[in-house]
Amino acid sequence: MTADFFWAPRPRPTRGPKPALTLDQIADAAIAIADAEGLAAVSMQRVAADLGYTKMSLYRYLPGKTELIAAMLERALGGPPELGAPLSPAAKPELGGDWRAALTAWATALLNAYAGHAWALEASTGRRPIGPHELAWMERALAVLPPGLSGAERLDAVATVAGHVRMIAGQSGGAESDLAAAMGMVLRDHAERYPAVVAALTDVAAHGGADNAFAFGLDRILDGLAALVAHRV
Structure with missing residues (x-):
């Protein structure tokens, strides 16, 4: 593996035909x-x-x-989405502040990028040269995190959000509603063995809320970050 593949200047050939590809x-x-x-x-x-x-x-x-x-x-x-100017270190983060909207936009854009190419999740694991776009995604997320977190915590926060995105992107079996429909066929004959599953699916059928795992999980992660920062100011 050539670690500096994207960063080292490429030598221009002095002999032979000129490059025909990019x-x-x-x-x-x-x-x-x-x-x-x-x-x-x-x-x-x-x-x-x-x-x-x-x-x-x-x-x-x-x-x-x-x-x-x-x-x-x-x-x-490609490059990450524009998320606005980084927060000032003197800013006081509040629950539901702009940093939450920025990280939500970042996570949604990353999810959409993975959704556009089913192979991208596999390609982004393991050792590989890191290019300007991939590093820019990390830079953009770190830049909008609220003050009050250490460097290690900022990196862990981005890793946690990205991990949630990857988990949702990598779920097999289609949408949550499709999975519920598949389970429903089994539960008709075995409902007594899985009462908690039946109760949850019954509630979803009555009140909605299916296919919300991405937003629900992301909000809980951001709630935790907000609570941690608020505890320190």
């Missing part, structure tokens, strides 16, 4: 394959063939598959 073109071809067939279908050979080049020609642009997948993730995620 890294974005290569990443786009790989994304098209992954969107259609999954990340496992992506290989240097396959991407080169789809572009009409040889596998060896791609090594002029990136060292290998690890960097290719990192380039795909950079391209797919």
Whole structure:
């Protein structure tokens, strides 16, 4: 893995033909394959063939598959949303303040980015070169956190919010309402074994509230951060 792949200046070839491709073109071809067939279908050979080049020609642009997948993730995620100016260290955070709206917008944008590419969750795990876009997402979230948190707590807060987003994005089985419908068919014959599940589903059927796990979980995380900061001011 080339850790500085996105950051080190790329040498200009002094001999041979001029580069005919760009890294974005290569990443786009790989994304098209992954969107259609999954990340496992992506290989240097396959991407080169789809572009009409040889596998060896791609090594002029990136060292290998690890960097290719990192380039795909950079391209797919894009830059983070604009969230307004960072909070002043002298500002007094309040429950429900602007930082909550900013982090909610950040988390929603990240969820939408993952939803647009089913393979992105898998691509964002493990060791890989970290690009400007991925680092900008972290920068944007850290910048809008309220004052009163240590550096470690700020990093943990972003990790917790991002983990919640990843959990929701990675849920299999479709929407909560689809899962409830599937369970309902089983519970008709086995309701006495799962009374708590039946009670919860009955309440949802009567009062609504399905498919709200993302917003509910995020609000509870932000409530906890607000309570922690309020305790210190």
